[in-house]
Amino acid sequence: MSEDAKYEALRGRDARFDGEFFVGVLTTGIYCRPSCPAMTPKRQNVRFFASAAAAQGAGLRACKRCRPDAVPGSPQWNVRADAVARAMRLIADGVVDREGVAGLAARLGYSARQVQRQLTAQVGAGPVALARAQRAHTARVLLQTTRLPVSQVAFAAGFDSIRQFNETIRAIYALTPTQLRLARPKRGNGPVLRGGHEPGAGGGIALRLALRGPYAAAQLFDFLGRRAIAGVEEMLGERGARTYRRTLRLPAAAAVAEVDERIGDGGWLECRLHLGELRDLTAGIQRLRCLFDLDADPYAVGERLGADPVLGPLVRRAPGLRAPGSADAPELAVRAVLGQQVTVAAGRRLGEALVAAYGEKLPTPSGGLTHLFPAPGELADSELGALRMPEARRATLRTVSAALAGGLRLDPGADRDEAERELLALRGIGPWTARYIRMRGLGDPDVLLVGDVAIKAALRRAGADAHAGAAAEDARAWQPWRSYAMHHLWNSAAIV
Numbered sequence: 001m002s003e004d005a006k007y008e009a010l011r012g013r014d015a016r017f018d019g020e021f022f023v024g025v026l027t028t029g030i031y032c033r034p035s036c037p038a039m040t041p042k043r044q045n046v047r048f049f050a051s052a053a054a055a056q057g058a059g060l061r062a063c064k065r066c067r068p069d070a071v072p073g074s075p076q077w078n079v080r081a082d083a084v085a086r087a088m089r090l091i092a093d094g095v096v097d098r099e100g101v102a103g104l105a106a107r108l109g110y111s112a113r114q115v116q117r118q119l120t121a122q123v124g125a126g127p128v129a130l131a132r133a134q135r136a137h138t139a140r141v142l143l144q145t146t147r148l149p150v151s152q153v154a155f156a157a158g159f160d161s162i163r164q165f166n167e168t169i170r171a172i173y174a175l176t177p178t179q180l181r182l183a184r185p186k187r188g189n190g191p192v193l194r195g196g197h198e199p200g201a202g203g204g205i206a207l208r209l210a211l212r213g214p215y216a217a218a219q220l221f222d223f224l225g226r227r228a229i230a231g232v233e234e235m236l237g238e239r240g241a242r243t244y245r246r247t248l249r250l251p252a253a254a255a256v257a258e259v260d261e262r263i264g265d266g267g268w269l270e271c272r273l274h275l276g277e278l279r280d281l282t283a284g285i286q287r288l289r290c291l292f293d294l295d296a297d298p299y300a301v302g303e304r305l306g307a308d309p310v311l312g313p314l315v316r317r318a319p320g321l322r323a324p325g326s327a328d329a330p331e332l333a334v335r336a337v338l339g340q341q342v343t344v345a346a347g348r349r350l351g352e353a354l355v356a357a358y359g360e361k362l363p364t365p366s367g368g369l370t371h372l373f374p375a376p377g378e379l380a381d382s383e384l385g386a387l388r389m390p391e392a393r394r395a396t397l398r399t400v401s402a403a404l405a406g407g408l409r410l411d412p413g414a415d416r417d418e419a420e421r422e423l424l425a426l427r428g429i430g431p432w433t434a435r436y437i438r439m440r441g442l443g444d445p446d447v448l449l450v451g452d453v454a455i456k457a458a459l460r461r462a463g464a465d466a467h468a469g470a471a472a473e474d475a476r477a478w479q480p481w482r483s484y485a486m487h488h489l490w491n492s493a494a495i496v
Contacts, residue, residue, distance in 0.1 A: 006048050009034050015267075016213065016299050019071035022049040024060045031055035036066035053133040054124025061174045064183070069137045069172075072212045073295035078443050079480055081416055083108050084122050087115060088130075089412035089443075094282040096131035097158035098251055107413050135159055136172045138282050143177060144184035145205050148278070150177045156278035204274040205281065209259070209289060211267055213298040214320030219491055220292065221261045223324050226344050227335075229351040231359060234368040237261075247362060248284060248327055249372050252277035255284055256366045257327075259292065269294070274366065290412070290443055293322035301481045305488065308477055310459065314488040321491060323483040329410035329441035331373045333423075336433050336441075337397050338389075350387055354379075357386035376404035396428025416442050439483050446480040458489035 001009075001021070009017045015035040024031045024047040031049065032038065049055040052062070052069055062069055077088040086108055090096075095104050104127055105112040116126045123130065139157035142148060148156070154165035154177075169177050221242050225235040233246040242261040247254060253276025260270040269292060273284050289295060298320045306315040315321075326332035338354065339347030358378050359371030379401035384394045400423075404410070408422055416438055423434040432449055439447035449455065478485040 003048055006034070007043055007046060010046070011040050013037065016297075018212065019074050019295070020076075022052055022055045022068055023047075024049055024055050024058060029060055030063045031060040031068055032063040033066045033068040033071050036063055036068075038063070038065055049124055051123045051125055051130065051133070053129040056133055056172055057125050057129055062172050064173070069133070069140070070210055072210045073289065075212075075295050075297040075300070075445075078295060078445055081444075083110060083115070084118050086413040086415070087119060087127065088123070091127060091130050091134065092282075092286045093412045094134075094158070094251070094286070095413070096127050097135065097279075097282065101127050104413075107409075107411070131158070132168060133172070134282060136168050139165065139169060139177070140173070140180060141205070141207070141281065142278065143181040145207075150181075152278070153177070156281065158279065158282070204256075204258070204272040207271040207273060207285065208264060208266075208268040209271050209285070209292070209294055211263075211269065211292075211294045212296065213267075215263055215267075215269075215298070216318045216321040217261050217263055217269070219318055219487075220322050220324055223487075224291075227348055229335075229348060229355055229373075230368065231352065231355045231371040232369065232373050236367075245367065245369060246327065247366075247369050247372050248287060249331075249375070250275070250277070250280035250283050250287075252280045254360075254362060254372055255280060256362075256369055257284065257288055259288060286412075287327040290325040291327045293325055293443075296322055296445070298322075301484045304481050305478060305485055308485075311478070311485055311488055314492050318488065318491055321484065321487055323445060323487050324440065325443045326440050328373065329414075329437070330376050330404045332441040333400055333404065333410060333437050334374070334376070334379065334397065336436050337393065337400055337428070338387075340393060340396075340433060350389060353386050353388070354384075358382060358384075376401040380405050392428065396426070399426050399428060410437070410441050412443075414442055416444050439486070445483045447486070448475055448478075448482040449486060452486075454493050455486060455489050458493040461492065 006021055010023055013035045018033040018035050021034070022031050023034060023036070025041045025045060026047060027041065027045045031052070049058070073092065077085045087104060090104055090107060095107065101112050101115065105115045108115060119130065120126050135158045139153055142153045142156060151162055154162050159165040159168070166177060169175065169180060173180050175183060218239060221235070221244060224244055228235050236243045236245065240261065243258055245256065245258045248257055255276055256274040258272040264270060271288060273281065275281060275284060302315055302319060305311045335347070335351055338350040355371050355373060358374040360374065361371055362369065380398055382398070384397060387394060403426055410419060419442060420434050420438050423429050423437060424431065432451065435447050435449055438444050475482055475485065
């Protein structure tokens with residue numbers, strides 16, 4: 001977008017661009033989201049930034065009215081596959097806090113200096129500044145949703161010292177940590193928040209996971225519900241008011257997440273996170289955002305796919321349909337193998353047998369949640385005799401688990417092309433399985449599962465009989481949103 005186009009979006013308070021760019025108002029010294037309800041500043045007083053960290057680096061403070069740190073993430077980081085996009089996904093997952101800039105650079109295969117240069121050129125801030133902005137957001141969530149002492153909040157958010165914490169909060173919010181805690185918005189009256197307001201009735205940290213545009217929650221919860229593995233996942237309630245619950249294996253400890261189906265009036269999903277370690281908050285939020293595809297741009301997807309003669313009616317029938325990702329890519333890879341050449345229900349039953357036999361028990365069960373999904377290292381050397389499946393597939397499961405335990409990277413910063421090549425090199429992994437893992441485990445929005453029987457059948461039902469083969473093989477017109485095209489076709493077939 002040109003700067004003039006961005007200013008027009010600002011004038012129109014267009015929420016479609018929240019998270020795509022940030023608006024700095026030089027006369028007031030604050031930065032906002034494009035949809036901020038405040039009076040529109042004059043064009044000469046406005047400067048645009050690619051990230052909140054870049055605005056903070058220019059000396060601007062976050063607007064207290066529109067909470068620009070609480071917007072959905074930019075969808076371009078999922079679409080793009082270059083080093084900058086991979087770095088942004090890793091930073092969002094908290095890698096800089098856990099491993100430092102050197103760890104981030106090592107994961108990307110670049111030097112720390114190259115990473116700094118590329119991020120600064122394209123995002124306006126380096127990895128340290130981006131991680132600092134994220135830590136400040138995490139601290140605000142903890143201050144406004146828990147009664148933890150300020151000192152504990154500081155270290156749980158990833159700050160190295162109380163002094164650094166205090167200085168950062170003052171610089172970004174123009175408030176002390178205590179004042180920020182007292183300034184928390186009243187529930188129901190606040191803006192769309194990426195973090196939350198108050199503790200939920202069942203405990204844990206209450207969050208509002210912001211999303212962009214229409215959101216087909218019923219279809220996504222249907223998708224997850226059909227695949228829910230007992231012990232690790234459960235779906236409670238009736239359609240339209242369901243709660244999806246699951247265990248999470250986070251960097252520091254196990255956690256339990258709960259996400260409600262009903263969409264908040266301002267555009268969010270209600271969530272509660274029960275963390276074993278508070279420092280896992282950033283990673284926990286990001287994994288849920290990936291699972292529920294909350295950073296997607298449904299406007300761009302709808303514009304491209306809605307113009308297609310085959311997909312158009314399906315898009316209009318389910319606006320805002322998302323492409324579910326995963327909360328744990330290695331887990332998704334194992335589940336993809338379990339689902340090879342069997343129905344969704346049969347794959348779920350195999351997953352339940354796997355969890356019962358090899359899963360790690362939670363220290364304290366939570367409702368129907370009793371286990372963490374088995375870690376790859378636990379499966380690599382197991383006979384897997386508890387699974388009623390052909391020995392060849394057991395061997396594939398061991399092979400994939402050994403590769404994951406031995407260094408096959410399926411983290412948010414993985415090179416998708418390289419990961420797919422490494423998966424295809426494993427005995428028992430074919431193109432469909434490798435690309436399914438790429439689509440869901442690595443969050444690639446542009447994956448076409450060539451040869452999928454259900455997709456071919458859906459194309460024929462949609463009136464593409466004569467062109468079903470060619471469409472499934474090519475579908476260039478659907479790029480870069482072919483994963484969403486897959487889900488629209490699956491959804492039309494009612495087999496998701």
